[in-house]
Amino acid sequence: MGTDSAIAIDVRHLTVSYQSRPALLDVTVAVERDQLVGVIGPNGAGKSTFIKAVLGFVKPDLGTVAINGQPAQKAKGQVAYVPQRGAVDWDFPITVREVALMGRYQQIPWYRNPGHRDRQAALEALEMVRMQDFADRQIGELSGGQQQRVFLARALSQGSDILLLDEPFAGVDAATERAILDVLERAKKSGKTLVVVHHDLSTAAEYFDKLILIKQRLYAYGRPGEVLREDLLSRVYEGRLRIFSDIVHREERP
Helix, strand or coil, X not given: CCCCCCEEEEEEEEEEEECCEEEEEEEEEEEECXXXXXXXXXXXXXXXXXXXXHHCCCCCCEEEEEECCEEHHHCCCCEEEECCHHHCCCCCCCEHHHHHHHCCHHHCCCCCCCCHHHHHHHHHHXXXXXXXXXXXXXXXXXXXXXXXXXXXXXXXXXXXCEEEEECCCCCCCHHHHHHHHHHHHHHHHCCCEEEEECCCHHHHHHHCCEEEEEECEEEEEECHHHHCCHHHHHHHXXXXXXXXXXHHCCCCCC
């Protein structure tokens, strides 16, 4: 596997199945550093499986994943993850501050408690998502959008160069969606690479530098204007998608 320093995530011939049912088939894609990348495709296309395979949460049948030029299994701590809200137990008795601090645990030896640097990193992450005023609130008391921002803070506090997010905009209002996008764009400007599972084609061209279009197989990877083409979307969504001309022909971001 190559060691191109411009590549953050290098996926080659990735094949994953669940009980002999294929979820991903021979996916090869190289995500460059300092990019905000969206992963799009219909329901059941393998978007979340792609993220979990990069994280090492699911074992591929075939293929390899490299993080910053290293095999993924040797790159722990270099990737932070924001799960879908539905995967979190929001009744668990933990505060916003404690959730943000959880992002530091991989860097803390088992024999010591979090130190000043860890607490400061957690606070800075909460400030970045504008949730510092809720630091002592129990997470179950927050709105859905606030909960999503807290888990984004947990990922940011880890200090990883790469962030993977599974549907961070799902179930939030428009104002919260813009607030989350602002955090993602600022994280990118600070030198992070972000890969985001996203379901809304109407905002995909506006939100992302590049898009990964998958339905088990990789259909396209490139700038929005290269991916959001009527011929590609019709194939992937099998004609069930209403194609809006302002989505398909929208000018590429500079």
